[in-house]
Amino acid sequence: MFAKFAARFAAPLFLTSLFAFSCALAQDYPSKPVRFIVPFPPSGSADILARLIADKLTVTLGQSLIVENRPGAGGSLGADIVAKGPADGHLLLYANTSLAINPSLYKTLPYDTAKAFAPVINMVFIPNFILVAEEVPANSIADLVRLAKASPGKLNYSSPGNGTFPHLAIELFKLHGGINLVHIPYKGAAAALQALVAKEVQVLSNDLLTALPHVKSGRIKALAITGTTRSSAAPDVPTMAEARFKDYSAVGWQGIMVAAGTPAPVIARLNAEIGKVLADPALRERFASQGLEIVGGTPQQFGEFIRRDTEKWREAVTASGAKLD
Numbered sequence: 001m002f003a004k005f006a007a008r009f010a011a012p013l014f015l016t017s018l019f020a021f022s023c024a025l026a027q028d029y030p031s032k033p034v035r036f037i038v039p040f041p042p043s044g045s046a047d048i049l050a051r052l053i054a055d056k057l058t059v060t061l062g063q064s065l066i067v068e069n070r071p072g073a074g075g076s077l078g079a080d081i082v083a084k085g086p087a088d089g090h091l092l093l094y095a096n097t098s099l100a101i102n103p104s105l106y107k108t109l110p111y112d113t114a115k116a117f118a119p120v121i122n123m124v125f126i127p128n129f130i131l132v133a134e135e136v137p138a139n140s141i142a143d144l145v146r147l148a149k150a151s152p153g154k155l156n157y158s159s160p161g162n163g164t165f166p167h168l169a170i171e172l173f174k175l176h177g178g179i180n181l182v183h184i185p186y187k188g189a190a191a192a193l194q195a196l197v198a199k200e201v202q203v204l205s206n207d208l209l210t211a212l213p214h215v216k217s218g219r220i221k222a223l224a225i226t227g228t229t230r231s232s233a234a235p236d237v238p239t240m241a242e243a244r245f246k247d248y249s250a251v252g253w254q255g256i257m258v259a260a261g262t263p264a265p266v267i268a269r270l271n272a273e274i275g276k277v278l279a280d281p282a283l284r285e286r287f288a289s290q291g292l293e294i295v296g297g298t299p300q301q302f303g304e305f306i307r308r309d310t311e312k313w314r315e316a317v318t319a320s321g322a323k324l325d
Contacts, residue, residue, distance in 0.1 A: 039078020044189035083116035087261035119302035127227030141243035148179035157203035171320035208291025233291035
């Protein structure tokens with residue numbers, strides 16, 4: 001009789017205790033400064049946005065967020081630090097599209113992307129420009145395609161490195177356009193953009209955030225946006241669909257991940273606090289002016305998005321023939 005009574009009430013009591021523990025865990029987090037790994041060089045869009053988010057979270061979380069740039073191997077070196085780090089929420093990964101690209105691009109990675117990380121929140125979508133240097137005689141995508149076909153292999157394009165999102169965005173363009181452009185990889189997004197500004201190369205796919213100042217100054221030209229809709233930050237620049245590339249879409253994303261096994265209450269706390277930051281009207285207006293589309297949402301939604309994006313880029317990597325050791 002007593003055993004039945006105990007069994008009847010043990011489960012609810014356990015769940016109540018677990019809920020109380022989870023709430024306490026979320027309230028106590030973070031208990032020390034948080035390391036924020038940005039697996040890309042300084043001055044690129046990832047670094048700029050990461051530092052802005054870090055400044056905001058330092059206030060809302062009550063602990064310092066220490067940004068660490070750990071570039072290399074398409075972001076996988078920095079990602080590996082988080083994959084092998086403590087799963088307690090005190091080590092964050094600033095992830096972007098490369099996290100979905102790398103499993104198909106690299107023959108081996110030091111971690112299993114699908115199992116090593118837990119999603120926190122997808123912060124922004126970042127469409128890219130298709131850009132050309134000032135002296136290139138092309139003012140539209142159609143012009144660029146005609147120019148490339150008239151002189152195959154004569155136009156060079158820069159990228160932040162082999163297998164990066166801007167590299168594959170141009171590779172997709174080449175495939176859809178039936179053209180031949182020569183790839184010149186640089187060390188990081190800032191260097192790739194500067195190469196175009198300095199007229200070392202003729203073509204580049206680059207995010208709106210860092211390219212817009214150069215476009216507005218007239219030092220480079222934006223021929224199209226790689227997303228499906230025009231940007232309020234550059235309303236006069238057509239989409240690739242408008243340029244008769246209806247099946248072409250290459251939109252980057254940036255979000256926050258933690259090591260797999262991080263307690264759900266900690267992930268929920270991070271998701272909520274970052275969500276509040278992203279909901280700030282002033283920040284939303286600032287992001288929109290820079291061509292960024294705020295996403296937000298739940299960790300589960302972010303995880304499902306990454307799964308779909310990984311499949312998309314697997315097809316793109318295979319089509320491009322890109323492969324790294």
